[in-house]
Amino acid sequence: MSFLAVNNNQTIHLKNIPILEYGEFISGIKELMANHNNHCASYFGFPEKNLTYQFIALIADDGEGDIKILSYILEDPANQQVESLTKEIPAFHIFEREIHENTGLGFINHPWLKPVRYAWNRTDKRKNLTNYPFYKLDGTESHEVGLGPIHAGVVEPGHFRFSCYGETVHHLEVHLGYQHRGVESLFLTKKSLLQRTILSESITGDTVVGHTIAFARNMELLYGIEENQKLALMRTIASELERIAAHVGNLSSVCQDIAYQLGSSVFGALRTSVINYFEWWCGNRFSKGLIRTGYNPYSFTTELREKLMKMLDDFELKYVEMSNAMFRLPSVQSRLEKTGTVTKEQAKIIGSVGLAAKITGIPRDIRNSHPYGYYKNVFYMPAIGKTGDAMAHTLVRDQEIKKSLRLIRYLVDDFEKHEKLDCDVRPDLKRKKMEPSTLSISLTEGWRGEICHVAVTNEEGELAAYKVKDPSIHNWFSLALALRGNEISDFPVCNKSYDLSYCGFDL
């Protein structure tokens, strides 16, 4: 079967998307997913008109660097049942569950068609937080431990249910939804571009740059604005800085969880220096306000560039000596090694992306496979680990920080080439309309992994659907697998090393 293939940051008219019968659709997906370079970037349904829903699956090909689009249409999905893909391709479990929750479409033979986030507009209101169907473990010495939604520390809420036999955790069930704010539906009801931009900044406040670039690129594509090299360069620097800040902050919290006070304090202080730089650049430590559609409100001046280089030199010196000391410490090694191991095979099957894939040795990185913005001009070789355990997490983060430092230096050197370009003027969008009946895809690599935003417009050029996918959607299941065979006391270390997003999942 031949498939319609598009590139990252490309729009396509809805008419040009071939509509398949459901049978063709699943055989197409099976054919594509037989190749392990492919993974599902997004799969969702949206109301085409009244009760007719169009379903779209985006399969990203890491080898070819394109995205295959498969689509089918169903009338009144709430009263229909179709064959599930999950039994053969487990990576689809979360997408089918999400579709089931939002549209009511039944999936026959789905092994665990459980609620995802208890969205306010779910079809079945009888399902609520109090009656989540947890797995049960039976036996004389078996027991269950519930944790959350309010759990230790200043963190977001989520419920974790450990099914244990003796001291060994046999399964961890992650039950989320507490953070659901209705982001996707607000994208449609909030009409101004600014409101939508603020929304995309609030999807996850720790990946502001990653999500807002994905959103801004979609809007630029639909409004027909070009992203010039200077703008792309500036965004790329911001996104690499955000990556450094997040990774070093994460190393700090991992150190705290393994009771390594020096690492925790020093990495924490290093993170402060990076996010304080954002405050100098755009007045917000989380870079809220920096990424806007079509222009850059806070120009990247010579003074800022010099400040950045100075900050990075100081950062690198302190970071390298601290990370060397940390990785040399036997107590750190013994606590992190073989804790929460996920194999490469498991990661492939469940379709992990970003860090959760890289720790097992899968080099899945949008900057390399589907480059966007200024990444088109640089070759980025993803850092990978081998062991798939908590140690691999810290090692991959360490490598990514060092790679990002090199990349930012290279980008700042490149800045002079594009200095004459203009990206500080706000485009006038008052009389402009978005391209009607169009689908636009924007993939970016946030620090957690692949972020996918899909926008669909209707015949009047208004948003008909906006689909957000945070990498955590794929990766929470990886955390559940990591805990198997470990003890409950390993959970804090595993959870912190994965550091997945609750609000990005719950939306």
Place this chain on the structure above:
Amino acid sequence: MFFDTYKILRHQGKQFIPDITKAVLPTLFRGRPEISDEACSDGCSACADVCPTEAILLDPVRLDVGKCVFCKECVWACYKDKFSFTNDYKIATNVRERLIIAEGVIDPIKLDVLKVRKEIVKFFGRSLKLRQVSAGGDNSGEMELNACSNVNFDMGRWGIEWVASPRHSDGIVITGPITENMSEALQICYDAIPIPKIIILAGTDAISGGIFADSPAINRSFLDNHHVDLYVPGNPPHPLTFINGVLEMIRAKY
């Protein structure tokens, strides 16, 4: 290994901010807004039109910092340059109305010390343990609250600490617009805290709902039934805003 550690400690030096009340933030930081009293053009509503969260009220022009997401668009939209954001980060208060900035007002936002409950000063003046509850927060607010206790801001100096259990805490700090799905857990957590207890709302989302104010997925009824002791605006609230606000509250002198 000893020398490695020693070198790291030497290179780090002193990280803490010596006087938390006098730290200066970059000029671009968006703290307390000011509105000049220059007359508007007739019928102009450019600022209110552009505001993403309806934080600007007209005739006379006022800006509600409790609803503001600090995007600075009103500054750029106004034809008379009426709006400006100062780098004054001390914007926490215990009276909701004080967050509404009127035209021509350049006074700092302060706590109304008379309205601070007596038991707060008596019991928590030198030791305050807080439980943070994220109810739809986007994790930036939570990270900023975590940062309050890092080596830079180090609010442990004044006996203010985060604790894991509500039973050990003296109050809750809420971030996020309070989602429907989290509303019950929030109530249970609040009930588990021993009396006397305080409520702090941290961030624009918590104070007014922010961009999520009219989302059907949130349920703010918890706030209708309980007295809020401190409002800490910001998107997310800066650690300096939070620490200074809390310190002013627990050290209030009548």
